[in-house]
Amino acid sequence: MSSERPSGTVTFLFTDIEGSTRAWEQHPETMRASLVEHDTVLRSSIEAHGGYVFSTGGDGFAAAFHRAGDAASAALEAQRALAAQTWPEPLRLMVRMGIHSGEAHERDGDYFGPVLNRTARIMQIGHGGQTLVSLAAEELLRHGQPPVDLIDLGEHRLRDLGRAERIFQLGHGQHPAIRSLDSYNANLPVILSSFVGRERETADLVDHLGRDRLVTLTGVGGMGKTRLALQVAAELVPVFADGVRFVELAGVEDPAAVAQVAASAFELQEVLGRSALETLVAYLRHRQALVVLDNCEHVIDSAAELVEAIVLGCPSVRVLATSREGLGVAGEQIVAVAPLSTVTEAADVGRTDRSSAVELFVDRARAVNAEFRLDGSNAEAVAQICARLDGMPLALELAAARIRMMSPRDLAARLDDRFALLTGRARRAVRRHQTLRTAIDWSFDLLDDAERMVLRRLGVFTGSFSLTAAEAVVTGDGIAESAVLDILGGLVDKSLVNVLATTGTRYRMLETVREYARERLVEGGELAAFEAAHARWFVTFAEEAGLGLRGPDQPRWAIEIEADIDNLRGAVDLLARTGDTAALVRLVAALAQFRERRPQFPVHLWAETALALPGADDHPGWADVVGIAAYGAYQLGEQARARDLFGAVEGRPLDGLTPFAAVMRAIVRYPIDELDGPFGRALDVARRRGTTYDVAWRRAVHEMMRTLADLPVDLESVAEARLGAEATGCPELIGIALAFEGYCLRTLDPTRAREKLERSIPMLQRCRTTYLLAIAWQGLTRLHLQLGDLTAGFAAALETVESLERSGERPSTYLTLEYLLPSLIAAGATEAAAVILGAVTAGPRYAGFTHDDETSEAALAIETQLGAGRAGELRARGAAMTFDELASFARRELRALAAR
Numbered sequence: 001m002s003s004e005r006p007s008g009t010v011t012f013l014f015t016d017i018e019g020s021t022r023a024w025e026q027h028p029e030t031m032r033a034s035l036v037e038h039d040t041v042l043r044s045s046i047e048a049h050g051g052y053v054f055s056t057g058g059d060g061f062a063a064a065f066h067r068a069g070d071a072a073s074a075a076l077e078a079q080r081a082l083a084a085q086t087w088p089e090p091l092r093l094m095v096r097m098g099i100h101s102g103e104a105h106e107r108d109g110d111y112f113g114p115v116l117n118r119t120a121r122i123m124q125i126g127h128g129g130q131t132l133v134s135l136a137a138e139e140l141l142r143h144g145q146p147p148v149d150l151i152d153l154g155e156h157r158l159r160d161l162g163r164a165e166r167i168f169q170l171g172h173g174q175h176p177a178i179r180s181l182d183s184y185n186a187n188l189p190v191i192l193s194s195f196v197g198r199e200r201e202t203a204d205l206v207d208h209l210g211r212d213r214l215v216t217l218t219g220v221g222g223m224g225k226t227r228l229a230l231q232v233a234a235e236l237v238p239v240f241a242d243g244v245r246f247v248e249l250a251g252v253e254d255p256a257a258v259a260q261v262a263a264s265a266f267e268l269q270e271v272l273g274r275s276a277l278e279t280l281v282a283y284l285r286h287r288q289a290l291v292v293l294d295n296c297e298h299v300i301d302s303a304a305e306l307v308e309a310i311v312l313g314c315p316s317v318r319v320l321a322t323s324r325e326g327l328g329v330a331g332e333q334i335v336a337v338a339p340l341s342t343v344t345e346a347a348d349v350g351r352t353d354r355s356s357a358v359e360l361f362v363d364r365a366r367a368v369n370a371e372f373r374l375d376g377s378n379a380e381a382v383a384q385i386c387a388r389l390d391g392m393p394l395a396l397e398l399a400a401a402r403i404r405m406m407s408p409r410d411l412a413a414r415l416d417d418r419f420a421l422l423t424g425r426a427r428r429a430v431r432r433h434q435t436l437r438t439a440i441d442w443s444f445d446l447l448d449d450a451e452r453m454v455l456r457r458l459g460v461f462t463g464s465f466s467l468t469a470a471e472a473v474v475t476g477d478g479i480a481e482s483a484v485l486d487i488l489g490g491l492v493d494k495s496l497v498n499v500l501a502t503t504g505t506r507y508r509m510l511e512t513v514r515e516y517a518r519e520r521l522v523e524g525g526e527l528a529a530f531e532a533a534h535a536r537w538f539v540t541f542a543e544e545a546g547l548g549l550r551g552p553d554q555p556r557w558a559i560e561i562e563a564d565i566d567n568l569r570g571a572v573d574l575l576a577r578t579g580d581t582a583a584l585v586r587l588v589a590a591l592a593q594f595r596e597r598r599p600q601f602p603v604h605l606w607a608e609t610a611l612a613l614p615g616a617d618d619h620p621g622w623a624d625v626v627g628i629a630a631y632g633a634y635q636l637g638e639q640a641r642a643r644d645l646f647g648a649v650e651g652r653p654l655d656g657l658t659p660f661a662a663v664m665r666a667i668v669r670y671p672i673d674e675l676d677g678p679f680g681r682a683l684d685v686a687r688r689r690g691t692t693y694d695v696a697w698r699r700a701v702h703e704m705m706r707t708l709a710d711l712p713v714d715l716e717s718v719a720e721a722r723l724g725a726e727a728t729g730c731p732e733l734i735g736i737a738l739a740f741e742g743y744c745l746r747t748l749d750p751t752r753a754r755e756k757l758e759r760s761i762p763m764l765q766r767c768r769t770t771y772l773l774a775i776a777w778q779g780l781t782r783l784h785l786q787l788g789d790l791t792a793g794f795a796a797a798l799e800t801v802e803s804l805e806r807s808g809e810r811p812s813t814y815l816t817l818e819y820l821l822p823s824l825i826a827a828g829a830t831e832a833a834a835v836i837l838g839a840v841t842a843g844p845r846y847a848g849f850t851h852d853d854e855t856s857e858a859a860l861a862i863e864t865q866l867g868a869g870r871a872g873e874l875r876a877r878g879a880a881m882t883f884d885e886l887a888s889f890a891r892r893e894l895r896a897l898a899a900r
Contacts (some may be wrong), residue, residue, distance in 0.1 A: 004066075005052050006066045010111075010115075011065045011068040012099070012102075012119040012139065013061070013071045013075055013099050015060070015095050016097075017038065019094070030089075030090075033088055038059075041617055042078055043262075044063070045075075045078035046061065048621060049071070049077070050067075051064065051071065051446065054111060060123075062119075064117075064751060068099070071137070071139055074675055076148070078130070079129060084127075094128020095131075095345075096128055098120065098123025099114075099133045100122055100134040101134065101137040102118070103115065105146055107840075108836055117194075118158070118165075121224065122160055125178045125180045126178055128465050129175070130173060131170040132168070132178065134166070135166035150168040152168055155167070156182055157190070158180065158182070166443060176609060185240075186243060188234055191230065193364070193573060194360050197357070201337070202231050202232055205320070206235050208335065209236060212331070213331055214327075215319070216296075216326050218322075218325060219336055219338075220324060221324065221375070221436060221510075221707050222393065223338075223392060223393065223510050225294075229292050229294060230292070230581070233290060233292045235266060242284075245292065247291060249298075250511035251462030252508055253605075255299045255574065258302040258600065259275065259305075262291070262293070264565070267806050268283055273881050280309075281421040284313075285884060286316075286885075287888075288318070289314075289317050290318045293321040293322070295323070297324040298472070300323060308330070321647045323817065331474070335778060339391030339392055341355050341358070341361055342387045342397070343391070345359065356366045356395060358386050361400050362400075364397050365780060368400070368493060381409045384415075392436055392439070394436060398440065398442075398495050399415065399439065400495070403492060410787060414713070430849040434625045446494075454484065455520075457520045457526070459496070461473070463508065464500055464561075465507055466504040467507070469564075488507065490642060495511075496513055506563060534570070535580075538567055538568055538570075542568065543590040545592060546589075549694040549727060549730075549732075550593065554733075561591070561594055562601070572606050573589075579613060584609070584615055586621055589620075589628075589796045590621075591628075592624045604804075607632070607634075608629050612638050623649055626648060626649055630642040633645065650831065652818055665678070666679050668681050679698070683699060691728075695724055696723075696724030696725045697736075699718075699720060700736065700740045701740075703717055703740065707743055707744045718740065722740075724737075726856045732763070732769055734763060735761075735764040736760070738759050739776035742776075742780075743757070743778075746783045746786060750786070753783055755788045760776045761776050762774065770804075774812065777796050781820075791897070794823070795898035798891060802891065805891075811843075814889065817890055830866060831856060834862045834870075835874050836876070836886070836889075837859060838880075838881060859871075
C-alpha cells in the first residue's frame with residue numbers, strides 16, 4: 001500500500017465486475033472463489049504502482065494515486081492479468097474501470113465529493129475489460145511519463161446530467177459502444193450544476209419506482225424536487241427499453257394543453273378528432289417507459305387526469321411526478337422531499353462538512369469563487385447560513401452566489417437581520433414557504449434597478465429563451481439593448497437565471513423564480529405590455545426561422561424552433577386571446593415548412609386556431625395557413641376534412657397562391673394519377689414566385705408522387721431536383737431529394753438507388769425529420785425486398801414503421817404494411833400477414849396508392865396456406881385493431897424477422 005494517502009489533485013481509479021449480480025445469483029460458490037483471485041490481482045496491481053485503496057465496496061476497488069500515469073499503469077497491468085487468469089468454469093470475470101483526476105475532498109480518513117461521483121459515472125458507461133479515462137486525466141497523461149495509448153471516443157453525457165465529458169479508452173481493445181446517456185432513448189436536459197446531498201433519496205426513489213407505478217415528489221418550490229426527479233430518471237435510463245421522457249409543465253398555462261405537451265415529449269402527432277391524451281395512452285399501452293411529469297401543481301386536475309389514464313392503460317409505464325401537493329390518483333406513493341440536513345447546535349459546528357446543506361453551499365460558492373474553502377474561520381458562519389435558510393436548496397444557491405462579493409460572516413449577518421425582522425427573532429418559527437419567499441425577496445432587494453427591471457420582464461418567457469429574444473423583449477423604459485447581456489450575466493452570477501448547455505446559449509429561470517418575476521410584473525402593471533412585446537418578437541422570429549429552414553443552416557433553425565416551442569405556444573395563445581388575426585396568420589404561415597417536416601409539432605392546430613379568427617382570409621399568408629391545416633389533416637388520414645379546408649380557396653386563381661399552398665392543394669384535391677396538370681401549374685407558380693428551394697422541392701415531390709402511383713418517372717427531372725436542392729445548401733432538402741431519387745431509381749439502377757438512399761438517411765436523421773426519414777427507409781425497404789434480401793428488408797421496414805408511427809402519418813403506415821404482405825408470406829410469417837391484411841383493408845389508405853392486385857394475391861396465398869377459417873379469424877383480428885395496436889404488432893413481428 002502507498003505509505004501516504006494522496007491529497008490535493010488526485011487521480012482516482014474505480015473498478016467493477018461486469019454482470020456480477022447475475023453471477024452471484026447463478027454461481028455463488030464459484031463466484032466466491034473467483035473473487036479471491038480478482039481481489040488479489042487488483043490490490044497487487046494498485047499497490048505496485050503506489051495506489052492507495054480507500055474502498056472495496058461491492059465487487060470493486062476505489063483507489064487514489066498521486067500521479068495519473070501510475071493509475072493508468074495499474075489499470076493496464078490489472079486488465080492484462082485478469083485477461084490471462086484461468087477462471088473456474090463457467091465464469092470469466094470481466095472488469096470495467098474508470099480513471100478521473102480532480103481535487104480531492106477528505107473527511108474522517110475518507111474521500112468525498114463530485115470528483116468521486118464523476119469517476120464512478122465514467123466507469124459505469126464502460127464494458128468488461130475496458131478502461132475509460134476522463135479529459136482531466138488524459139491531459140495529465142499526455143504530459144506525463146511513461147506515454148500511454150489512448151483512443152479518443154468523443155464526448156458523452158454521463159448520468160450525472162452534466163455537460164458532455166470527453167472520454168478516452170486506455171489501450172486498443174475492441175469493445176461495443178459505451179453506455180453513455182446519449183445511447184439511450186431519453187430527453188433529459190443538461191444540468192450544469194453538480195448533484196449534491198441527495199444520494200440516499202435517489203437510491204430510495206429508484207427502489208420505489210421498481211415497485212410502484214406512480215411516485216409523486218411533493219414539497220414547496222425551491223426544495224429541489226425537479227433536480228432530484230431528473231437524477232432518479234437518469235439512474236433509470238438503462239432500465240426502460242422504450243425510453244425516459246421529461247415532460248415540463250412549468251410553462252403550461254392552459255390546463256387543456258397538458259396532454260398535448262406530454263405527447264410532444266414523445267414526438268407524437270396530435271390527431272384531429274382524437275385527443276392528445278388518447279393518442280399518448282395508445283402509444284404507451286404496450287411500451288416500457290418512464291414519464292417524468294414536472295411542476296404539476298398549477299394544472300393539477302389535468303395532470304391527475306393524464307397520470308390516471310397512463311396508470312390504468314399502460315401497465316409497463318412508470319410515472320414520477322413533482323408537485324407541491326399530491327395528485328390524488330389511486331395507487332399514488334407520495335414522497336415528501338425534505339430539506340437538506342443542517343447543523344443547528346454550536347457543538348456540531350466543527351463537523352459542518354457532514355451537513356448536506358453545507359456541502360451544497362460550499363459547492364455552489366466554489367462555483368462563483370474558486371478560492372473558497374470551508375475552514376475554521378468560516379465554518380460557523382456557513383452553518384448559520386444553512387440553518388437560517390432551513391436547508392432549502394434554492395435559497396442556499398441564491399445565498400452562495402453572494403460569496404463572490406462578501407464573506408460568509410457578512411452574509412450570515414445580513415440574512416440573520418432580514419429573517420429576524422420578518423419573524424420577530426423567533427428563528428425556529430420560520431416556515432419554509434416564507435423562507436423561500438424571503439430568500440428571493442432578499443436577493444431581489446440586493447439587485448440594482450436595471451437588474452430588477454430585467455428580471456421582472458423575463459417573467460413573460462416560458463421555458464428557455466435566447467439572448468436575442470431577451471434583448472428584444474426586455475429593452476426600453478430604462479433598459480438599453482446593449483446592456484442586456486451584462487445585466488443577464490449579473491442575474492446568472494446571482495443564481496436567479498440559469499445558463500443551459502445547449503446548441504447556442506440559452507437561459508431559463510427556475511419556475512419558482514419565474515412566478516416571482518411575473519408577480520412583480522403584475523404588481524407594476526406591466527404584464528400586458530411585455531406579453532405583447534414577447535408575442536411580437538416570436539412572430540418576427542418565426543418568419544426569420546421559416547426562411548432559415550430553406551438554407552444551409554436548416555438544422556440549427558430547426559433546433560431553435562423546437563427549443564422555443566413553449567414561447568411560440570404562449571405567443572399563439574396571446575394572439576388568439578387578443579384577436580390579433582394578422583400577427584397570428586403571419587406566425588403560422590412562416591412555419592409552413594416546419595409543419596411539413598415535424599408532424600409532432602402542433603403548427604396544424606395553430607393553423608386551425610388562426611383560421612377560426614374573424615378576417616383571417618384577408619391577410620397575406622392565409623392560403624399557407626389553410627395549406628398547413630389541410631396537410632395536417634391529410635397526413636392523418638382525414639382526407640375529407642383536408643378537401644373541405646381547401647374548398648375555401650377554390651375561388652382564388654392558382655397564381656394567387658404561394659408555392660406551398662399550390663402544391664398542397666394539388667395533393668389534397670386531385671387523385672394521384674391526375675396530378676400532372678395541377679403539379680405542372682404549381683411548379684410554374686414556384687418558378688415565377690418562389691426560390692430555387694421551392695422549385696427543387698416541388699419538382700422532387702411531383703416525381704415521387706408519380707413513383708408511388710407506379711407511373712412513369714422523368715429521371716432527368718428527378719436529377720434536376722437533386723441538383724437544385726444541392727444549390728440551396730439545405731441538408732434537409734438535399735437529403736429528401738436524394739431519397740426521392742433513390743426511390744425512383746430502385747427498379748432501373750438498384751446500385752445507384754442504394755447509394756442515394758443510404759446517403760440520404762444520415763442527413764435526414766441529423767435533421768430529425770421523422771416523416772421524410774420514413775420515406776427514405778421505405779425506399780430502402782423496397783429495394784432490399786426487390787433484391788431478395790428479406791432480413792435487410794424487414795430491418796429497414798422496422799425503421800420505416802417506427803418513423804411513421806412517430807410522425808403520426810397513418811395512411812402511409814398502412815401503405816407500407818400493405819406492400820410487405822408478399823414478403824411476409826415468403827418469409828413464412830403467414831399468420832402475421834393475415835392480421836396485417838385485415839388491418840390495412842379496414843384502415844385509411846390514400847386514393848391511388850393501393851396495390852390491389854398484390855393484395856388480392858396475398859389474400860389468396862394466405863387462405864391457401866392457413867385455410868379459410870383461420871385466415872378469416874386472423875383478418876378479423878387485424879380489422880379490429882386500432883392504429884396503435886397495429887403499429888405495436890408490426891414492430892414486434894418485424895423485429896423478430898429482422899433478427900433471424
